[in-house]
Every structure is written in C-alpha cells, then in structure tokens.
Amino acid sequence: MAKPKKQPRPKAETPKGFRDYFGAEVSQRSEMLRQIAGVYHRYGFDALESSAVETVEALGKFLPDVDRPNEGVFAWQEGVEEGKGDWLALRYDLTAPLARVYAQHRNDLPTPYRRYAMGPVWRNEKPGPGRYRQFYQCDADTVGSGSMAADAEICAMLADTLETVGIARGDYLIRVNNRKVLNGVLEAMGLGDDAGLHDAVLRTIDKFDKVGEAGVRELLGKGRLDASGAYIDGVGLSEAQADPVVAFLTSKGVDNAETLANLRVAVGDSAIGAEGVGELEQIADLLTAQGYGPDRIVIDPSVVRGLGYYTGPVYEAELTFEIFDEKGRKRQFGSVAGGGRYDDLVKRFTGQSVPATGISIGVDRLLAALREKGRVTAQDQGPVVVTVMDRDRMADYQAMVAELRQAGIRAEVYLGNPKNFGNQLKYADRRNSPVAVIEGDDEKARGVVQIKDLILGAQIAENATLEEWKERPSQFEVPRAELIAKVREILASQDGGQG
Amino acid sequence: MAKPKKQPRPKAETPKGFRDYFGAEVSQRSEMLRQIAGVYHRYGFDALESSAVETVEALGKFLPDVDRPNEGVFAWQEGVEEGKGDWLALRYDLTAPLARVYAQHRNDLPTPYRRYAMGPVWRNEKPGPGRYRQFYQCDADTVGSGSMAADAEICAMLADTLETVGIARGDYLIRVNNRKVLNGVLEAMGLGDDAGLHDAVLRTIDKFDKVGEAGVRELLGKGRLDASGAYIDGVGLSEAQADPVVAFLTSKGVDNAETLANLRVAVGDSAIGAEGVGELEQIADLLTAQGYGPDRIVIDPSVVRGLGYYTGPVYEAELTFEIFDEKGRKRQFGSVAGGGRYDDLVKRFTGQSVPATGISIGVDRLLAALREKGRVTAQDQGPVVVTVMDRDRMADYQAMVAELRQAGIRAEVYLGNPKNFGNQLKYADRRNSPVAVIEGDDEKARGVVQIKDLILGAQIAENATLEEWKERPSQFEVPRAELIAKVREILASQDGGQG
Structure with missing residues (x-):
C-alpha cells in the first residue's frame, strides 16, 4: 500500500461564484416561496420537484458538437471507468427539466398540466459582483394548452402573487407583448426569408430599451456612434423599411384598445401579425x-426582452417604485419576473408539438424589493438568552428556557464557557437578543430573577439623557414565577417601539 | 463551420438513481420541514443554507490518493482546459459543509453557533430499490460548546420536533449512549493499544442489533456460523475479555439510575469510561x-449505530409503533433520526479543536411515518374545475374561477380543447377534483349554474343502491349568485365525510 501523503490544511472557502445564506436570508426566502406556492396552489397548479441532476442529453440546449459538453453547465461523466458512462449535469433552469418530466410522465399527468417549481439552478459562468453560479428560480407553467386563457391566467396569477408577498397595487405593472406581432412586422417590412436579416433586426429591437426610437432607427439604417465612441454598423435598411418596426415599438396608446389599433396598422396585411394582435386582444378581454385593469396588466409592445426566445405572448413584471442605485441616483426598481409562450417544449423528446406558457420569478430580486419596501426586516429577532451564573445549576437554567419555549418564546441558554459574564452579554448582543435573564445564587435564594431589556438598554446607552435613564430602567427584578409574564411584556413593548 | 450533426431524439429519463416528486409529495415535505424549522428556531437555532457545490478539498472525507477523487461523490474539474482547475463536488451531507462554513465565517458567527440546515444531498453510489442518489437531510448542530447541556438540548428538541410534526408521545423513543463509555469498556478489556483489535471489537458491536448477546460472544471469541451457512471468523478474545463488552451492551436497567450503575461496573476503573458515564448522568439530570422523562428520552447502551463515528454522546430516535413490512410481517417502524457529538469538526481547516454535537433527521422516513399514521394524506385535494361549455364565453368562466379563488377556494378553468365534454370530466377526475361547475347557454340564459359533487358522485357510482341515489343527488342547480355558497357547502360536507 502507498503511504498516505500528509495533506496541507484545506482552505475553508466556497468555490468561486458560490455563497452561503444565513439566518433571516434563508427563512425570509422560505416564507416568501411558501406564500407564492399558496397562490399557485389556489390557481390549481401542482408542485413538482425534479432532480437537480439531469443527463446532458435531456437538458439539450447546451449540447454543442464538442467532446466535453460542459459549456454553461456543470457537467461530469458517469461511471468508474472514464469515458464509459452518460454525461450528467446540474440543471441550469427549471424549464428544461419540465420538458423532460412532461415527456417522461405524460401518460400519468393531467393535460393540460399546470405545475410550479422552486429551487436552485446552476450556471457554469464567470461569476461577477452579485452574480452567483447557484441561485433560486420559481416558475409556473401550463403545458398542453394553446388557449390564450392560459396566458391570461398566468398574468393574473403573477399580479396576485406580487400583491400576496407584499408589493402593493400601483407598485408593479405587468406588461404583455407578442412575438407573432413582431413576426407580422417583419413580414410587413418585406425582408423576405433572409434569416440573417431577421436576426439582425431582432438584435436591434433588443436594444430599444437602451437606445430609444432614434437609436433603433440609426441601427436599422446606416449605423450609430455609441456612448463609448465606437461606431456600430447598421443593418442597412431604408427609412421606409424601418417604419413598421418603429411603429411596433412605439405603438402603446392611452389604453389597450388604442394600442391594439396601432398594432393592427403596424402589421399591415400580415396574417401572422393579425393573429398576434388577436391573441393580445383576447388576453386583454379575459x-x-x-x-x-391596465393599472395592473397592460398590453405594451415596447417589452422586447425575451421576444427572440418565445413564440407567442411575452410577459414582464416590473416594479415601478423608485430606489437609489449604488451611485445614489434614483431609478425604477425594474423587472422581477418574466415569461411567455414557447412551443415545441416537448417535441425534442416525443416528436409531438405541445404548446406551453409560463413565468419565472427572480427570487432574489423580489426578496430585495420586499426588503426595500420594508416588508421584511433585514435581521431576525434573536432569542431570549438565559445566562449561566453558576454552571452547576445548568438544570435550573434549562428548565427556564423550556418554560419560555413552551410559552412560544424563542429562547436559549448560554452554552459557552460561563466564566466571564461579559462574554455572555456580548454573545447576547451578537445574537441580536431582545432580553437576557440572570439568576445568580442571591436571586435564587430570594426567589427572583433579573430581566434585562437589551434593546432599550442599547437605546439608553446611545441616546438617553440622565433623566430618561432614571425614568426607564432597562433591568427589572421580578419574582421567578413572573418570568414569562415580564418577558412577554418587554417583547411587546419592543415590538411597539420598533413598529 | 462544421455541419451540425442530426441528433437522435433524447431519452426523456431521469439519470439512474434520481427521481421526480409530484404534488403532495413536495408540499407535504415542505410543510413538515417548515414545522421542524419552527421548533429549531424557537430553540435559538439559526437557518443556514450553504451552497450545494463545494471544493473536493473542503469536503475532505472522500479525498483518497487517486487521480480522480470522485468515489462516493459527484465531482468534476473546474476550468475550460481540463486539468487546470479545482475539483468541485456536490455535498454528500450537511455536516462537512457546516465545518467549512464555521471555519470560513467563525469571526462573524456567534460562539456557540446553533444552526439548522435542510436540503438535498447527493451520493454517487449504486442506486437500489428505494435508494436514491439525491435525498433530503434536515440537521441541527451546536458548534463550539463542549457542555452536556448542548447534547441534552438537542435530545429535547428532537422530542419536541417529533411531537410537533405529528408523532404522538409514546410512539417514539430517543435513546442515548456514549462512545467514551465504550472506550472505557475497551480499556477494561485490557486490549492495550492494538488499533486493529479495537476496530475488530467495534465492528462486532455494530452487529449487536442483528445477532444479539450470544452472537456477539461468539464473534468476539472463536467465530460464528451465520444464517447463510458461512462461517465468520471471530476476534479471538477469551470469555473473560468479552465480559465487559457484553456487560456494556446489556446494561440497560429498569431506570436511568440502574443503567448508570451497571455502566460504572462495566467500565471498571477506566478514567475515560467514568467520564462517559458522568456525561450520560448529566444528560439524564438535565x-x-x-x-x-425516560418515556421519551432514555439512556440505553444497546444503541450502537454511529458509535464508531462519534466521540461522545450518541442519540437515536426510534418510532416504536408497528407497521407491516413488504412481506406482511409486523415490525417496529424504526429509526428516523440520529446524531451525536463529534470533535475536531473544524480542526482540519484551522488546527483548532472545536467541539460540536448535532442530529440529522431522515426526512423521507419521517414523512413515510406520518403517512403511516394518517397524519398526512397521500393525495392533495384537487381544484374545483369550472368546465367550458362554450369556448367563446371563456371570460365568464375565468371570472367564475377568480371569484372562487378570492373566496379562498382552489379552482381552475378547463384549458384543454373543450369540444368533448367527457374529456373535461375525465380531466377533473385525474385532478382529484372535488367539484365541477357547469354553465351552458341554457344555464346562462336562466341565471343558474350546475354544480357536480364529484366525490359523492364517485361514491354513488361505486356503492349506492337506487334508493340512496334518489335521496342524495350529486348534481345541483343553483342561482349563479349562490355559486360560492353552494361550493363551500359541498366542500364542507366532503371534509366531514372524509374525516
């Protein structure tokens, strides 16, 4: 046997682009996801949790014709002997697994199949600030229905979801567009079947958010000098050819009816364009x-994100309230969810075309928005800490915390070395503890406990004048039998003070 | 550019050893984990969600001196060019990541650090029936406290947890043992420092559950003929040398005091043994x-699982009610959680010894136990299905479901092709729907809706005689305005009938 080599100490680090989540970060996300699941369930959607690991073959999208198919995904090869087994990979989203699940279980699933899924996904990409290689998604999709009622339902559910988690009506807007309308516009432009030209126009449209109407006109025509001074070549279309695209992007009217009328003009006599406008009209009516109403969900042809990916209606949920960005400038909070209709989800597997439509919520962004709005607090309230004055009386202290917990109060006994009492109070501080309980030999003999209001104590230490200090003591001696009642009273006063 | 090869259709299959979870399987597990998190939180434990991906170096345990460290874990190498980057792997449990997290963040974390974690872990093992390569764990650990109060707290919390999720007092028992007592027994046997002999005795003790006292005596002595007829070589100890081990394994008395007295005899004058017995006594007192009381948590030296792994107290939670196994034989449900104290958790990283103690709940087994006890039902109630009699009136039907949902009733409109009404009822059946709503042109004109009680309908179809059928109609016509009230009434009667 080879001698085991002496290993150097391993580094205690997450891999690059990964992170850990602590305390309130975890519990607030769980609670938000639970509320979202509640809305989805009420809409008749069923939970699905597919395995995190899929065959690369089933994931599909990332299968280039190279030997090692791990571009964009975390992939590895099965089998003890290399080169013998399937390639497996971590899922990069929740849609590709849905396609596999529906194809695999379609005989046992209802059709249409409404499902929701929430969980981490993984991307093998270069990490950046605030950009992680593992993050949560929360999706809802309806598979097997081509009806616009499915799309309308998804939009309504998204509005209900945002309000349920704590985004007030008026603070969000769901905007709806349709890829078929864009296809109609491309037909109206008379570009013929030149796929390269179509793609070039699509890429230009994707820049509408950034460069506006004039910029899009330049990019569709001769080209444009961008902010950095670089010259971007244009698509080379004439002004007249560019007209329908610009008409499409700027067709939003004062109400849905006006928008739809503008879109009908933009698509000219294109059949696919008319179909798209008809779909938007159906959604608006439903x-x-x-x-x-359009104060919550509105037809808006300037939504361009995802138009290249989806095949019919496209939706995007934006939060419209303003925040300050890193540089102190005001801006709208922006997008927290998006989705649309995509055909041929399952076709890769079965050869059968199955229509589907759905949304994905950006879990971290929505949670950030709730923090911004004060709907969730940044930090959890810590436990009541029962200090240890005499280590031989640990049983007494544990009986105290047991009593507190039975009364529904979060509580713990100090489990470190009790020798230095100052360390116990520092610990309570680090735990964000609202109350400390103290029972030394003297208190024990007299049948009382000391209760310290740590929040008030901290406030007094920071702000109070001597008079206030005298008036509002932050430490109380109460009979042992009144422990629970007094702790409750202090917690209630803190809640009042904070709210 | 190389021509893209025509790909054959991918197989719609999970990788071997992985599975998908549907509907109630997912939501019941979430709900159980939420309840468990509630108990842990009340005990002062903080949530932690570490990344699913770790460096193989940090995971440690599976690092053999081979080129490709993927035995037992799913591992792959980072970097576009092979051979250049770190080896990464999916976590195989929640304890190894805790060690890494605590070492990495120890300056920002309170000490002692109480944390809980719940989520999937992955094992690269040969899958078998009911044995998957991805499964859930739910752990709680206290890092940085050597106090037996930490161990007692974990046991109390485990008891509270089991009762909170629905295991009645009397249906579970938490048994506590201690590795130090066993070490004392080994000393008392006079085996010296022969590590091979120690391991051989440990392996034998692990078989106590299966072979009992006599079997252990044989295995410690000359050997034993096992059930299959194969002869297992013994450790070769004398009867006298075997006595302390057998005394240890069979030392359980009528109460904790008697057990502790027996253990004191078994460890003789071993100092480490006395320390172990003292620890068990402290836990019992706390x-x-x-x-x-010992009806919930009891000192029991016959608990041997994990004794090889842990370094101090060891706990195991067993469900004591009986179930029928696959072969129809009665047996106890068995273990659903286990844990213990393990030193040097963090030492690999920092060189500093940090004591820790914790438990892990087998999520799937506990959920299976709750199903066995009827605490959770196997299937979710489906939504009320509003059928589509006239596809041009989809807006009416969607308004109906919106009304139902606003009343808190799970509801959906049929989104498939409405042409064949029979298919709509089949769909409602597959959805486990309690009620179907029907509004054709005639009903619309008369301002009424038809409401079908599908549960009662199914019961009548199966069981009822003609008389009962007449008495209890399963379809009702009510004014449109009374839709919500009537649906509520039917749902309430079904709940009554089922409960």
Missing part, C-alpha cells in the same frame, strides 16, 4: 372580465 | 429537570 383579464378585463376578471377585474385586472 | 432532561429530567426539563420534564423529559
């Missing part, structure tokens, strides 16, 4: 009937 | 003070 939503109106359910009471979702 | 638990008694908090009201956890």
Whole structure:
C-alpha cells in the first residue's frame, strides 16, 4: 500500500461564484416561496420537484458538437471507468427539466398540466459582483394548452402573487407583448426569408430599451456612434423599411384598445401579425372580465426582452417604485419576473408539438424589493438568552428556557464557557437578543430573577439623557414565577417601539 | 463551420438513481420541514443554507490518493482546459459543509453557533430499490460548546420536533449512549493499544442489533456460523475479555439510575469510561429537570449505530409503533433520526479543536411515518374545475374561477380543447377534483349554474343502491349568485365525510 501523503490544511472557502445564506436570508426566502406556492396552489397548479441532476442529453440546449459538453453547465461523466458512462449535469433552469418530466410522465399527468417549481439552478459562468453560479428560480407553467386563457391566467396569477408577498397595487405593472406581432412586422417590412436579416433586426429591437426610437432607427439604417465612441454598423435598411418596426415599438396608446389599433396598422396585411394582435386582444378581454385593469396588466409592445426566445405572448413584471442605485441616483426598481409562450417544449423528446406558457420569478430580486419596501426586516429577532451564573445549576437554567419555549418564546441558554459574564452579554448582543435573564445564587435564594431589556438598554446607552435613564430602567427584578409574564411584556413593548 | 450533426431524439429519463416528486409529495415535505424549522428556531437555532457545490478539498472525507477523487461523490474539474482547475463536488451531507462554513465565517458567527440546515444531498453510489442518489437531510448542530447541556438540548428538541410534526408521545423513543463509555469498556478489556483489535471489537458491536448477546460472544471469541451457512471468523478474545463488552451492551436497567450503575461496573476503573458515564448522568439530570422523562428520552447502551463515528454522546430516535413490512410481517417502524457529538469538526481547516454535537433527521422516513399514521394524506385535494361549455364565453368562466379563488377556494378553468365534454370530466377526475361547475347557454340564459359533487358522485357510482341515489343527488342547480355558497357547502360536507 502507498503511504498516505500528509495533506496541507484545506482552505475553508466556497468555490468561486458560490455563497452561503444565513439566518433571516434563508427563512425570509422560505416564507416568501411558501406564500407564492399558496397562490399557485389556489390557481390549481401542482408542485413538482425534479432532480437537480439531469443527463446532458435531456437538458439539450447546451449540447454543442464538442467532446466535453460542459459549456454553461456543470457537467461530469458517469461511471468508474472514464469515458464509459452518460454525461450528467446540474440543471441550469427549471424549464428544461419540465420538458423532460412532461415527456417522461405524460401518460400519468393531467393535460393540460399546470405545475410550479422552486429551487436552485446552476450556471457554469464567470461569476461577477452579485452574480452567483447557484441561485433560486420559481416558475409556473401550463403545458398542453394553446388557449390564450392560459396566458391570461398566468398574468393574473403573477399580479396576485406580487400583491400576496407584499408589493402593493400601483407598485408593479405587468406588461404583455407578442412575438407573432413582431413576426407580422417583419413580414410587413418585406425582408423576405433572409434569416440573417431577421436576426439582425431582432438584435436591434433588443436594444430599444437602451437606445430609444432614434437609436433603433440609426441601427436599422446606416449605423450609430455609441456612448463609448465606437461606431456600430447598421443593418442597412431604408427609412421606409424601418417604419413598421418603429411603429411596433412605439405603438402603446392611452389604453389597450388604442394600442391594439396601432398594432393592427403596424402589421399591415400580415396574417401572422393579425393573429398576434388577436391573441393580445383576447388576453386583454379575459383579464378585463376578471377585474385586472391596465393599472395592473397592460398590453405594451415596447417589452422586447425575451421576444427572440418565445413564440407567442411575452410577459414582464416590473416594479415601478423608485430606489437609489449604488451611485445614489434614483431609478425604477425594474423587472422581477418574466415569461411567455414557447412551443415545441416537448417535441425534442416525443416528436409531438405541445404548446406551453409560463413565468419565472427572480427570487432574489423580489426578496430585495420586499426588503426595500420594508416588508421584511433585514435581521431576525434573536432569542431570549438565559445566562449561566453558576454552571452547576445548568438544570435550573434549562428548565427556564423550556418554560419560555413552551410559552412560544424563542429562547436559549448560554452554552459557552460561563466564566466571564461579559462574554455572555456580548454573545447576547451578537445574537441580536431582545432580553437576557440572570439568576445568580442571591436571586435564587430570594426567589427572583433579573430581566434585562437589551434593546432599550442599547437605546439608553446611545441616546438617553440622565433623566430618561432614571425614568426607564432597562433591568427589572421580578419574582421567578413572573418570568414569562415580564418577558412577554418587554417583547411587546419592543415590538411597539420598533413598529 | 462544421455541419451540425442530426441528433437522435433524447431519452426523456431521469439519470439512474434520481427521481421526480409530484404534488403532495413536495408540499407535504415542505410543510413538515417548515414545522421542524419552527421548533429549531424557537430553540435559538439559526437557518443556514450553504451552497450545494463545494471544493473536493473542503469536503475532505472522500479525498483518497487517486487521480480522480470522485468515489462516493459527484465531482468534476473546474476550468475550460481540463486539468487546470479545482475539483468541485456536490455535498454528500450537511455536516462537512457546516465545518467549512464555521471555519470560513467563525469571526462573524456567534460562539456557540446553533444552526439548522435542510436540503438535498447527493451520493454517487449504486442506486437500489428505494435508494436514491439525491435525498433530503434536515440537521441541527451546536458548534463550539463542549457542555452536556448542548447534547441534552438537542435530545429535547428532537422530542419536541417529533411531537410537533405529528408523532404522538409514546410512539417514539430517543435513546442515548456514549462512545467514551465504550472506550472505557475497551480499556477494561485490557486490549492495550492494538488499533486493529479495537476496530475488530467495534465492528462486532455494530452487529449487536442483528445477532444479539450470544452472537456477539461468539464473534468476539472463536467465530460464528451465520444464517447463510458461512462461517465468520471471530476476534479471538477469551470469555473473560468479552465480559465487559457484553456487560456494556446489556446494561440497560429498569431506570436511568440502574443503567448508570451497571455502566460504572462495566467500565471498571477506566478514567475515560467514568467520564462517559458522568456525561450520560448529566444528560439524564438535565432532561429530567426539563420534564423529559425516560418515556421519551432514555439512556440505553444497546444503541450502537454511529458509535464508531462519534466521540461522545450518541442519540437515536426510534418510532416504536408497528407497521407491516413488504412481506406482511409486523415490525417496529424504526429509526428516523440520529446524531451525536463529534470533535475536531473544524480542526482540519484551522488546527483548532472545536467541539460540536448535532442530529440529522431522515426526512423521507419521517414523512413515510406520518403517512403511516394518517397524519398526512397521500393525495392533495384537487381544484374545483369550472368546465367550458362554450369556448367563446371563456371570460365568464375565468371570472367564475377568480371569484372562487378570492373566496379562498382552489379552482381552475378547463384549458384543454373543450369540444368533448367527457374529456373535461375525465380531466377533473385525474385532478382529484372535488367539484365541477357547469354553465351552458341554457344555464346562462336562466341565471343558474350546475354544480357536480364529484366525490359523492364517485361514491354513488361505486356503492349506492337506487334508493340512496334518489335521496342524495350529486348534481345541483343553483342561482349563479349562490355559486360560492353552494361550493363551500359541498366542500364542507366532503371534509366531514372524509374525516
């Protein structure tokens, strides 16, 4: 046997682009996802948790014709002997696994199949600031229905979801566009079947958000000097050819009816364009009937994100309230969810075309928005800490925390070395503890406990004048039998003070 | 550019050893984990979600001196060019990542650090029936406290957890043993420092559950003929040398005091043994003070699982009610959680010894136990299905489901092709739907809707005689305005009928 080599100490580090989540970060996300699942469930969607690991073959999208198919995904090869087994990979989103699941289980699943899924996905990409290689997604999709009622339902559910988690009506807007309308516009431009030209126009449209109407006109024509001074070649279309695209992008009217009328002009006599406008009209009508007005969900042809990917309606949820960015400038919070209709989800597997439509919520962004709005607090309240004055009386202290917990109060006994009492209070501080309980030999003999209001104590230490200090003591001696009642009273006063 | 090769259709299959979870399987697990998190939180434990991916170096345990360190874990090498980057792997449990997290963040974390974690872990093992390569764990650990109060707390918390999720008192028992007592027994046997002999005795003890006292005596002595007829060589000890081990394994008395007295005899004058017995006594005293009697948590030296791995107290939670196994035989449900104290968790990283103790709950087994006990039902109730009699009136039907949902009732409109009404009822059946709503042109004109009680309908179809059928109609016509009230009434009657 070879001698085991002496290993140097391993580094205690997450791999690059990965991170850990602590305390409130975890519990707030769980609670938000639970609320979202509640709305999805009420809409008839069923939970699905597919395995995190898929065959590269089933994931599909990232299968280039290279030997090692791990571009963009974390992939490895099965089998003890290299080169013998399947390539496996971590899922990069929740849609590709849905396609596999539906193809695999379609005989046992209802059709249409409404499902939601929430969980981490992994991307083998260069990490950047705030950009991680593992993050949460939360999706809802309807598979097997081509009806616009499915799309309208997804939009209504998204509005309900945002309100349920704590985004007030008026603070969000769901905007709806349609890829078929764009296809109609491309037909109206008379570009013929030149796929390269179509792609060039699509890429230009994707820049509408950044460069605006004039910029799009330049990029569709001769070209444009960008902000950095570089010259971007244009697509080379004439002004007249560019007209329908610009008409499309700027067709939003004062209400859905005006927008739809503008779109009908933009698509000219294109059949696919007319179909797209008709779909948007159906969605608008269905939503109106359910009471979702354009203050919540609106037809808006300037939504261009995802138009290249989806095949029919496209939706995007934006939060419209303003925040300050890193540089102190005001801007809208922006997008927190998006989705649309995509055909041929399952076709790769079965050869059968299966229509599907769905949304994906950016879990971290939505949670950040809730923090911004004060809907969730940055930090969890810590536990009541029962200090240890006499290590031989640990049983007494544990009986105290047991009593507190039975009363529904988060509580713990100090489990470190109790020798230095100052360390116990420092610990309570680090735990964000609202209250410390102290029972030394003297208190024990007299049948009392000391209760310290740590929040008030910290406030007094920071702000109070001597008079206030005298008036509001932050430490109380109460009979042992009144421990629970007094702790409750202090916690209630802190809640009042904070809210 | 190389021509893209025509790909054959991919197989719609999970990789071997992986599976998908549907509907109630997912939501019941979430709900159980939420309840468990609630108990842990009340005990002062903080949530931690570490990344699913770790460096192989940090995971440690599976690092053999071979080129490709992927035995037991799913591992791959970072970097576009092979051979250049770190080896990464999926976590195989939640303890190794805890060690890395604590070493990495120890300056920002409180000490002692109480944390809980729940989530999937991955094992690159040969899958078998009911044995998957991805499964859930749910752990709670206290890092940085050597106090037996930490161990007692973990046991109390485990008891509270089991009762909170729905295991009644009397249906579970938490048994506590201690590795140090066993070490004392080994000393008392006079085996000296022969590590090979120690390991041989440990392996034999591990078989106590299966072979009992007599079997252990044989295995410690000359050897034993096992059930399959194969002869297992013994350790070769004398009867007298075997006595302390057998005394240890069979030392459980009528109460903790008697057990502890027996153990004191078994360890003779071993110092480490006396320390171990003292620790068990402290745990027993602390638990008694908090009201956890031996009907819930008991000192039991016959618990041997994990004794090889842990360094101090060891705990195991067993469910004591009986179930029928696959072969129809009665047996105890068995273990659902286990844990213990392990030193040097963090030492690999920092060189500093940090004591820690914790438990891991087998999430799938506990959920199976709750199903066995009828605490959770196998299937979710489906949504009320509003059928589509006239596809041009989809807006009406969606308004109906919106109304139902606003009343808190899970509801959906049928989104498939509505042409064949029979298919809509089949769909409702597959969805486990309690109620179907029907509004054709005639009903619309008369301002009524038809409401079908699908559960009662199914019962009548299966069981009822003609008389009962007449008495209890399963379809009702009500004014449109009474839709919500009638659906509520039917749902309530079904709950009553089922409960």
